[in-house]
Amino acid sequence: MLSLIEKLEKNHGLSLDEYKYLIDNRTDAAAEELAARAVKVRREIYGNAVFTRGLIEISNICKNDCVYCGIRRSNTNCDRYRLTPQEISDCVDEGYSLGFRTFVLQGGEDGYFSDDVICGIVREIKKKYPDCAVTLSLGERSYESYKRMYDAGADRYLLRHETADKAHYGKLHPAEMSFDNRMECLKNLREIGYQVGCGFMVGSPYQTSAELAHDLKFIEEFKPDMCGIGPFVPHKDTPFAAEAQGTVELTCYLLSIIRLIHPPVLLPATTALGTIHPLGRELGIKAGANVVMPNLSPVAVRKKYELYDNKICTGEESAQCRSCLDNRMKSIGYEIVIDRGDIKKEARDNV
Numbered sequence: 526m527l528s529l530i531e532k533l534e535k536n537h538g539l540s541l542d543e544y545k546y547l548i549d550n551r552t553d554a555a556a557e558e559l560a561a562r563a564v565k566v567r568r569e570i571y572g573n574a575v576f577t578r579g580l581i582e583i584s585n586i587c588k589n590d591c592v593y594c595g596i597r598r599s600n601t602n603c604d605r606y607r608l609t610p611q612e613i614s615d616c617v618d619e620g621y622s623l624g625f626r627t628f629v630l631q632g633g634e635d636g637y638f639s640d641d642v643i644c645g646i647v648r649e650i651k652k653k654y655p656d657c658a659v660t661l662s663l664g665e666r667s668y669e670s671y672k673r674m675y676d677a678g679a680d681r682y683l684l685r686h687e688t689a690d691k692a693h694y695g696k697l698h699p700a701e702m703s704f705d706n707r708m709e710c711l712k713n714l715r716e717i718g719y720q721v722g723c724g725f726m727v728g729s730p731y732q733t734s735a736e737l738a739h740d741l742k743f744i745e746e747f748k749p750d751m752c753g754i755g756p757f758v759p760h761k762d763t764p765f766a767a768e769a770q771g772t773v774e775l776t777c778y779l780l781s782i783i784r785l786i787h788p789p790v791l792l793p794a795t796t797a798l799g800t801i802h803p804l805g806r807e808l809g810i811k812a813g814a815n816v817v818m819p820n821l822s823p824v825a826v827r828k829k830y831e832l833y834d835n836k837i838c839t840g841e842e843s844a845q846c847r848s849c850l851d852n853r854m855k856s857i858g859y860e861i862v863i864d865r866g867d868i869k870k871e872a873r874d875n876v
């Protein structure tokens with residue numbers, strides 16, 4: 526096991542069988558070893574800085590029907606909303622004054638948010654706050670659409686691949702959704718020039734170490750700028766309501782591995798991780814993550830953007846969320862910085 530961990534740290538990659546072995550044979554000692562090395566390489570690149578992004582959930586209206594997701598179109602219990610461009614702009618103003626220098630506009634695949642609407646919003650943010658980065662997380666769109674939004678000033682795009690195994694993808698999504706198209710989207714985003722984020726859920730139904738090995742191999746090859754991983758958490762109004770949730774332990778183990786695969790990657794300690802354990806985000810940072818994404822959405826809609834049950838931070842004001850995370854990170858020896866938090870390119874080009 527130790528020689529495998531050393532090999533991973535040195536080569537930034539392993540074979541599929543080796544990844545699978547690393548997962549299947551994990552022990553507390555192996556987790557500690559991986560975390561220590563992950564924290565060391567992260568410290569070399571980013572010191573004790575934790576980057577933050579203000580998350581604005583712009584719409585929970587979605588044309589898709591992903592089986593795991595609480596805002597899937599078949600969920601008739603979901604109380605739908607969309608923010609107006611003015612409301613989004615107000616969130617950004619508040620976020621800027623709280624010290625955010627990256628804004629993530631995330632939403633379901635809602636036809637209202639055409640290229641024109643998004644481009645208008647992005648242009649306005651970039652004009653008013655040229656020192657900020659804008660990240661979009663709006664699902665699958667055409668090459669032309671991604672290009673137009675990039676040309677309007679968007680810097681980054683998050684599109685989790687969800688699983689790198691095509692058969693597994695088919696079990697998590699309805700037949701009309703395509704694994705190949707999702708992968709094509711990620712390639713297009715990269716080609717256009719975005720900083721690109723992929724990612725997956727840990728412990729999603731039908732996932733085994735074989736699927737996870739494919740996720741790790743994909744990350745090794747794609748070298749995303751960002752990688753969002755968090756535990757699967759069942760939502761009561763989905764067909765996966767009775768499925769088991771993912772674990773903190775495996776999520777943190779994988780965070781450490783991903784840090785060693787791609788040292789400069791921007792790796793969030795996700796809200797889902799904070800949802801299944803009161804200190805989930807702290808544990809994520811201690812395992813090698815270096816980003817947190819507090820909620821900037823208006824309090825009135827937060828409960829409605831419920832991708833999974835019992836999501837945290839749905840009752841807090843943005844300012845409370847911000848200072849809560851500041852304190853949490855300080856308590857474990859890290860500092861949230863006022864910075865766009867771009868990937869350290871020099872480090873990226875060397876790997």
Ligand code: 5AD
Pocket residue numbers: 593594595685687725726755756757758759760797832833
């Ligand atoms: N549990 C955990 N994560 C989920 N997501 C969607 N539904 C769930 C769930 N039930 C994640 C998906 C999506 C991201 C926005 O949220 O990975 O890409």
Ligand code: FES
Pocket residue numbers: 819820837838841845846847849850
């Ligand atoms: Fe939202 Fe702690 S981060 S209240």
